[in-house]
Amino acid sequence: MKLHSIQREHVKLLGSEANINSITASNLWKLNTVTYKPGRRGGVRCKNGKLGMIGGGKKRQGTVWGAENGEFPFREFSHGGGGAHILSGNVFEPRALDELLPQWKQEEAPISVPVSSDKFWYLTKDRAISLPSPFHNRGNYVISLSQLVRWMGVKAEELGVEIYPGFSASEVLYDTNNKVIGIGTNDMGIAKDGSKKDTFQRGVELRGKPLSLSVFLSFSHTHRNTNSCTCSNNNIERDIFINFLECYLESHLLRLMPYLSHIDSRECLRRITLLAEGCRGSLSEKIIKNYKLRELRPAQHQTYALGIKEAKAMPVLLAVYSAQSWELADANDSTVGVSLRVRTAHLSPMTLEISVDNASGNGIPTIKKGLLVKVVWEIDESKHKPGAVLHTLGWPLDHKTYGGSFLYHMNDRQISIGLVVALNYHNPFLNPYEEFQKFKHHPAIKPLLEGGTVLQYGARTLNEGGFQSIPYPVFPGGAIIGCSAGFLNVPKIKGTHTAMKSGMLAAEAAFGVLNEGLNMKTYWDTLQNSWVWEELHKARNYRPAFEYGLVPGLAMSALEHYILRGRSPFTLKHGKPDHEATEVARLHSPIQYPKPDGVLSFDVPTSLHRSNTNHEHDQPAHLRLRDPKIPELVNLPEYAGPESRYCPARVYEYVPDEKSQLKLQINAQNCLHCKACDIKDPKQNIEWTVPEGGGGPGYSVM
Numbered sequence: 084m085k086l087h088s089i090q091r092e093h094v095k096l097l098g099s100e101a102n103i104n105s106i107t108a109s110n111l112w113k114l115n116t117v118t119y120k121p122g123r124r125g126g127v128r129c130k131n132g133k134l135g136m137i138g139g140g141k142k143r144q145g146t147v148w149g150a151e152n153g154e155f156p157f158r159e160f161s162h163g164g165g166g167a168h169i170l171s172g173n174v175f176e177p178r179a180l181d182e183l184l185p186q187w188k189q190e191e192a193p194i195s196v197p198v199s200s201d202k203f204w205y206l207t208k209d210r211a212i213s214l215p216s217p218f219h220n221r222g223n224y225v226i227s228l229s230q231l232v233r234w235m236g237v238k239a240e241e242l243g244v245e246i247y248p249g250f251s252a253s254e255v256l257y258d259t260n261n262k263v264i265g266i267g268t269n270d271m272g273i274a275k276d277g278s279k280k281d282t283f284q285r286g287v288e289l290r291g292k293p294l295s296l297s298v299f300l301s302f303s304h305t306h307r308n309t310n311s312c313t314c315s316n317n318n319i320e321r322d323i324f325i326n327f328l329e330c331y332l333e334s335h336l337l338r339l340m341p342y343l344s345h346i347d348s349r350e351c352l353r354r355i356t357l358l359a360e361g362c363r364g365s366l367s368e369k370i371i372k373n374y375k376l377r378e379l380r381p382a383q384h385q386t387y388a389l390g391i392k393e394a395k396a397m398p399v400l401l402a403v404y405s406a407q408s409w410e411l412a413d414a415n416d417s418t419v420g421v422s423l424r425v426r427t428a429h430l431s432p433m434t435l436e437i438s439v440d441n442a443s444g445n446g447i448p449t450i451k452k453g454l455l456v457k458v459v460w461e462i463d464e465s466k467h468k469p470g471a472v473l474h475t476l477g478w479p480l481d482h483k484t485y486g487g488s489f490l491y492h493m494n495d496r497q498i499s500i501g502l503v504v505a506l507n508y509h510n511p512f513l514n515p516y517e518e519f520q521k522f523k524h525h526p527a528i529k530p531l532l533e534g535g536t537v538l539q540y541g542a543r544t545l546n547e548g549g550f551q552s553i554p555y556p557v558f559p560g561g562a563i564i565g566c567s568a569g570f571l572n573v574p575k576i577k578g579t580h581t582a583m584k585s586g587m588l589a590a591e592a593a594f595g596v597l598n599e600g601l602n603m604k605t606y607w608d609t610l611q612n613s614w615v616w617e618e619l620h621k622a623r624n625y626r627p628a629f630e631y632g633l634v635p636g637l638a639m640s641a642l643e644h645y646i647l648r649g650r651s652p653f654t655l656k657h658g659k660p661d662h663e664a665t666e667v668a669r670l671h672s673p674i675q676y677p678k679p680d681g682v683l684s685f686d687v688p689t690s691l692h693r694s695n696t697n698h699e700h701d702q703p704a705h706l707r708l709r710d711p712k713i714p715e716l717v718n719l720p721e722y723a724g725p726e727s728r729y730c731p732a733r734v735y736e737y738v739p740d741e742k743s744q745l746k747l748q749i750n751a752q753n754c755l756h757c758k759a760c761d762i763k764d765p766k767q768n769i770e771w772t773v774p775e776g777g778g779g780p781g782y783s784v785m
Contacts, residue, residue: 179583199470211527249777263560265290356561392501520684550623621649695781714747
């Protein structure tokens, strides 16, 4: 076997992040790293005190190192920053969290508002009719899921999980046997025209290192003779050589098996990739189709809904304000005067304007001994009731369209309000965003919102297929977990607890694979014997019952809930897939929506600004048309251009060209990553892919 030698010029230290002389074989072994390719530019990079190799090539290749002392490293790649893309109601059922982190209450989890009331209304245009609440939310909490995700991310990092926000998994990596061995991130720094910008960076291939090979190489680290290395005795060159040797051995592992008779060849290919992309995950959908996972169970197609949400601050009235202990100094330690002015009387969150009068005119004022501002507020307590939960159905949706609204009172005088519209609606003129704006003007809802301030806006699809639509979740090399598989309990309007439990079960199965030589199929077995499966089985007939309309759906739901209690001798089936449910425009009349008043209802650009959505403008559109002719030849003449209405961010617009012919324009920078277009397009012509880096919404309280 001929090994390539590694020359000193192949190594480049990136900045001053690491001391090249401090790198040893022992600490390089313990770290997650990316492999070095001889003859190509590479380097040593330090991040958070950890060193790793950076290689060139078509894709930089990453390695998750194997077991050491029975522990397994774990990497999580997140397209958005921690919690930035997370949107949910959310009335949180802590059952799974109780199992995962029993001491969460003592560890200051952002779960502090227990449900205090639970109401259910049927809305007509002018009335709200109270119905018995079927949700049983006692013991649950009103939370911001994006805040909970950030908190759990910190907990995960404390346990050694490496989280990489801002990196999007854009492709699945397979070996020669069509087994999943990892994921690849997309290239960054590509211009709209496809050219490479100055900021260009290759994507990274992340693979799990075969377990038994890692154990073998661990032995070689401990027992090797450095004098036998053809490189110089310098630590960095020796360690680069060892790193390359490991990569070479990994790529030629099967040829080496006769010399490694004590290693089970089946164990050498243990790589586990768990996909938890949320609803309609782009890679998860490819895996489901590639391995025919729906047919393996068998399962029905998934059904979806679009949720649109706002977070609002309740109105507050300034009563008294005062300032104490003001002491500032400029760069020359001169005393400056400070005045405090309230910008407006109705504020939330508190908005203050501080002006500094620097008498000496020298330097920039800086705080010297601290600043204490004391503000006392009087609020209208009758409007804000922490923990109050309200769900509605009926108006503004018609009786053939499934959906409903939610209004939850959070802490700090904040409420979250939203509308969920099932995407199997028939009328192509229906606009979910405008339905939500109309809903806020209902006589029973409007008084709660008057005087308030919108803090954030967002939208996301959710899967409603339930028990019937769950695919076989295990594939060669890994498994699908959470909402990517579809564990939402529709009648509860909850999926966080079931998604968490599925991840816990998959993690236990993965540990068994890596530590005990078991099979990932144990995830499927334990899932079917868990409370997740029991809960979803009991709830299986609620959503498909509404295929027959609102009244039959309510009747069937009441029968299931109060009499049969989930023990029906039959299982209802879903109707057509959501994109096929859209009817042609000639069967319907256009819907005239009222103009926004700028107080309770708003236009799309105003709402979009509140989502903090941001994408690099000069990049290829991540929303791709499989056939660019379909919008003008099919969608516009037959369906009246529904993409311009089902999208809650005005990504799709039909604009006239130089010949006054309407052409589809894609404003990809507006995208909220809700995935509605990937689901609802009548001809499935739109493919949602991950954009560059951490582009997308920036939610903080959603």
